[in-house]
Amino acid sequence: MASKPSIPKGTRDFSPTEVAKRQYIIQIIKSNFEKFGFQPIETPSFENSETLMGKYGEEGDRLIFKILNSGDYLAKANTTHLENKDSTKLTSSISEKALRYDLTVPFARYVVQHQNDIEFPFKRYQIQPVWRADRPQKGRFREFFQCDADVVGSKSLWQEVELVQLYDTVFTALGLEGVTVKINNRKILSGIAEVIGASDKLIDFTVALDKLDKIGEDGVKKEMIEKGISEEAIIKVQPLFSFTGTISEKINQLSVLLAESQEGLKGVEELRFICDNVTALGLSTAILDLDVTLARGLNYYTGAIFEVAPPKSVSMGSIGGGGRYDDLTGIFGLKNMSGVGISFGLDRIYLVVEELNLFPDTVTATSKALFINYGEKEAFYAMKAIKELRNSGAKVELYPDNAKMAKQFQHADNRNIPFAVIVGDQEMVSNTFSLKNLSTGEQVSLDFEGLKKALI
Incomplete structure (x- = not known):
């Protein structure tokens, strides 16, 4: 007996109901992207390895799915590395392509490759799947969708202000009240590293700090020590673990802490501009919060950073x-092209909306009516009506087989189809249709116009 088929861990099949709910979220995100002036692009699911590798830090590189070369992938393998079983060094000779890890680096490649055809500032959005060789857990998958919006070609901080408003607009439309948009600035983190004498350990410092909510204060300190950051430096950074107050108060505290760092103070002023203007303009349901421990592990951020x-x-x-x-585009040869962008995690948003029961009933609505199949003549009579109803926008269908009535009605019930349309000899003679409400059992006889009115 053949074994039951399966799918790789960290991937999923989606039922019609799940797809409908995902498309509902995507449509809200997409429509608001376009309201804010973003234009759609798409890029390939896989890129040349050199495009992706080295752009996400050491941890990110380990999570990139590599694709073996076509055909005899060992033909170009480095024999020394193969004999020594050195997988790290061997990879580059047997894998020249990789699945994209995110949408931002491919977007940077796109901008450089098509720079002569792009009108800057360029506002793009992209809704496509990405892949990460991560350990699957709740809300974390190896294949998942990202919904990104980026602006390149402008250093204006008004872009950051608009992106916070975009988050607020989308989550308000989804009914997700009380979402917190956390903000920080990489210049502030650089300034803190400078002040505590750990500038040479900036990446290690920010990667560890970014894990505060996952491994706690003690865990962060332990990782910093393991990365070579001195205990004296960690003592100086202690205030970050208990940073409290309003956004304005936090910014003032940072001004004092970073008084000796020009880079840090520049970050403080950028934060002040963004936060002051977002506050003055107001948000509908989202909450803006300054989180000085927010680092995000990706190496390419240089200014404001967001997490929702x-x-x-x-x-x-x-x-x-x-x-x-x-x-970011400098890594591909196009210098001084500033950009800023945000991403919506579709899969996690789905889980949150589902848990809070915020999907409207209409999202998963199936066909409005099932025409019962009594035979070939009756089916043809029904199909003429079905064609006209569909042209008018109604969702209707014919049961394909002349099966027992009980089976057809059960099919409608299993599909949550609210109405059945019965067409027999009597209806064909009188040029009518019998419409049955499958919830109440009520049945009425209607002409075509009446049927159309009832089903649209």
Whole structure:
């Protein structure tokens, strides 16, 4: 007996109901992207390895899915590395392509490759799947969708202000009240590292700090020590673990802490501009919060960084994030092209909306009516009506087989189809249709116009 087929861990099949709910979220995100002036692009699911590798830090590189070369992938393998079983060094000779890890680096490649055809500032959005060789867990998958919006070609901080408003607009439309948009600035983190004498350990410092909500204060300190950051430096950074107050108060505290760092103070002023203007303009349901421990592990952020937390009633990781990258395209040869962008985590947003029961009933609505099949003549009579109803916008269908009535009605019930249309000899003679409400059992006889009115 053949074994039951399966799918790889960290991937999922989606039922019609799940797809409908996902498309509902995507449509809300997409429509608001377009309201804010973003235009759609798409890029390939896989890129040349050199495009992706080295762009996400050491941890990110380990999570990139590599694709073996076509055909005899060992033909170009380095024999020394193969004999020594050195998988790290061997990879580059047997794998020249990789699945994209995110949408931002491919977007940077796109901008450089098509720079002569793009009108700057360029506002793009992209809704496509990405892949990460991560350990699957709740809300974390190996294949998942990202919904990104980025602006390149402008250093204006008004872009950051608009992106916070975009988050607020989308989550308000989804009914997700109480979402927290956390903000920080990489210049502030650089300034803190400078002040505590750990500038040479900036990446290690920010990667560890970014894990505060996952491994706690003691865990962060332990990792910093393991990375070579001195205990004296960690003592100086202690105030970060208990930073409290309003956004304005936090900014003032940072001004004092970073008084000796020009880079840090620049970050403080950028934060002040963004936060002051977002506050003055107002948000509908989202909450803006300054989180000085927010680092995000990606190396390319240079200014504001964002992370979005779901309502506190839901146990879930971040459902969005992003930031400013001043020279991401520089890695592909196009210098001084500043950009800023944010991402919506579709899969986690789905789980949150589902847990809070916020999907409207209409999202999963199936056909409005099932025409019962009594035979070939009756089916043809029904199909003529079905064609006209569909042209008028109604969702209707014919049961394909002349099966027992009980089976056809059970099919409608299993599909949550609210009405059945009965067409027999009597209806064909009188040129009418019998419409049955499958919830109440009520049945009425209607002409075509009456049927159309009832089903549209």
